[in-house]
Amino acid sequence: MNIFTSLRTNRGDWAEKFGPFWTKSIEKLKAKFGTSIEEVRMPGAYPTDVPIVFVNKAQIVEVLSFLKTDTDCGYNFLADYTATDEEAQPRFELVFNLYNRDQGPRIRVKVKVAEGEESPTCISVWPGCDWAEREIYDMYGIKFTGHPNLRRILMDYRWEGYPLRKDYPLDGYQVFPDSEAPDPERLK
């Protein structure tokens, strides 16, 4: 049983409903970007709910804006932007969960980033990426080229280490006696 196609009340009918749409948009993406599309994992062949498209880091901004604006793709809503620590080479994967608000299909775009590498910022495509990228930097230490304000967002600005990395310990404390004062530089 393919668990991603048979659960109707848990929205498992996507593969039959959006299969042709996905194929069309991925073919168009491949034709336009060629080798920048490194790998595609489809729901039937890989245990995933929506297709996963691996994109080369250098082309990610172009691919995202194509996916957002092209008529056959139309993935105009950034549902989620996060990262994972794969404990492999390259170490990290950036994950974009995109949603076509008008027709309904979703897709997942991934970018492989090695430790110490930078990835281009996607603020030009979705301004809302600003905080999501800050959170990824805060949790994984992945830096974003061209980000206007790449600083920690959830943890304290003096924090050492990146909590969501797999080698980060679960216990331990870092205590800071005073809070951060308002920064007039950020109000200019």
Added chain:
Amino acid sequence: MSDDLSNSYPLARESDSRAAVAFGGGTDYSVTRDSDDLWDDSRVIINIGPTHPAMHGALRMVAKLNGETIEKSYCEFGFTHRAKEKLGEHRTYHQFVVFTDRMNYCSALINNVTYAMAVERLMGIEPPERAILIRMACCELARITDHLICIGIGSVDVGAFSYFLYGFHQREEAYTLIEKLCGARLTTSYTRIGGLMYDAPVGWEDDCKAWVKQTRSVFDEMDRLLTTNKIFLDRTKGIGVMTKEECLDYSFSGPCARASGIDRDLRRDQPYMFYDQMKFEVPTGTNGDVYDRYLVRVEEIRQSLNLLEQICDRMKPGPIWADDKRVRIPSKIDVYNSMEAMIHHFKFFMRGFDVPAGEAYTMTEGANGELGFYIVSKGKPMSHRMRVRSPSFWHFQALTLMSTGEKIADMIAALGSINIIAGELDR
């Protein structure tokens, strides 16, 4: 005390105590501010929060004010960060249930249900009809309580206190219904992977329907109290405007996006559970201001009340657990009387169950917007990545955009209208 144009002395004996004098125009007291003049020195940086009563949780905004107007600001949060995502990678799937309801604690049940759905989807489990219907009822109850908090506290922020009390009375009654289901009012932890903690007690449907009936009449009263109130209109119309394009840029979802005219509701457009078999309308606004967000939430409460009635009418006695030995918690009678069940019990709670390798992003229409769980499993009892997509994170980002150029009190109104829940924001 009297106007500059007044030409009599009110306390003099000959003054007519009943004479009314009207002054057209009057003196213009407004001051034109020029950035080059002395007012430039009056710009002040203030720090609102993190423990300010109007900030709805531990949120902080640092604003540069010109008089009362916010010229530039930035927001900070993370004061309630409890590392839920890290814990999700180091606790079993069963143990993580309790963490979900501490995220959006105003609609904890929606978080429970969405999390259970996300894991069930990875395991290929479908709960029986009664469990799904109870979950739907839970979702709608939680949506109503969450919206009541949002519009209630939002109205307190702009000065309407009695409205808040009417709403909170109904909310307490709703919590009593939730308490009947799971014994807890706020931190419910009601769902289990593949089912529910307990079945709904006998007659719960009727209690729920009686509550719906009562809430409808109370809500009509509340509506008459506030919706056309002149002061409320002045405080909310045209405040904190988000256009449709800005909403898409900042990934707005839920009532906040609908208030700006984005006609999207995951319950209708991407039906999960039995929402495709229910009748309900999706309200949308046009202006995207605080008032439209209020109106959308008011109408959504009405639609949720209708939904609750339909769900309660459809509920029939039946099993509440999926027929799957991997996830079903063995009953205590078996555990105490058979060795195999006791081993199963210990295995379940000490080690957890394996979830097949795979990944899925499962989302539902939460009270604030799209609530999603992106779970990556590598076939172990703990997830490889447990990402929570919380709507508040994306909404709070746009607060600086909404409040630039507005008065500081209007920023508070805008913050109340997007219903930021700090637990969900920081995770």
